[in-house]
Amino acid sequence: ETGVTQSPTHLIKTRGQQVTLRCSSQSGHNTVSWYQQALGQGPQFIFQYYREEENGRGNFPPRFSGLQFPNYSSELNVNALELDDSALYLCASSLDRGMDGYTFGSGTRLTVV
Amino acid sequence: KQEVTQIPAALSVPEGENLVLNCSFTDSAIYNLQWFRQDPGKGLTSLLLIQSSQREQTSGRLNASLDKSSGRSTLYIAASQPGDSATYLCAVSLVTGGFKTIFGAGTRLFVKA
Secondary structure: OOOOEEEOOEEEEOOOOOEEEEEEOOOOOOEEEEEEEOOOOOOEEEEEEEOOEEEEEOOOOOOEEEEEOOOOOEEEEEOOOOHHHOEEEEEEEEOOOOOOOOEEOOOEEEEEO | OOOEEEEOOEEEEEOOOOEEEEEEEOOOOEEEEEEEEEOOOOOEEEEEEEEOOOOEEEEOOEEEEEEOOOOEEEEEEOOOOHHHOEEEEEEEEEOOOOOEEEEOOOEEEEEEO
């Protein structure tokens, strides 16, 4: 059974650019959620996808968007990057909307310069 | 709006001590609560999951309790070890206004050898 994998592990982008982060869910999981974690803070919920549809969203602007694919892998897209978008982005997968808890990946460290 | 608070923010204890980490939440309409461990710059490792209908869960030296009516959870660590040094995060999942998972800011634990 594979865990949650995220790519890339590190990324440097310039302000105004766009970025796509990827996540492969743990085998058997049909739900994926994304979080932003700034240094020294707890993760902030961005959104959650269940069977390819968004079923929950946190307080993030529309330039944060996502997709979940038929194999339940997922992408997080961020447009018009700002310096404050620099953070660790975490992906988590679960079965049936988190009813059995979440398994996290190791994250993607995004730096916006 | 659901808010999650963790006390203390940081804790330093000698090896062998038993300790309690606290988590409080403002809205009791949760469907589960999960405790995680995070090492610096890494992803989250799940420790214990408590469903809303449960009062406690145990795994090895760890015991987590949940009191929904008072909006509190505690994580008890017995016989602490230097390897327990990490940040401990609690997260509540809820369905109000769509699925969300809300994290506390964490407790940074340092166990001295």
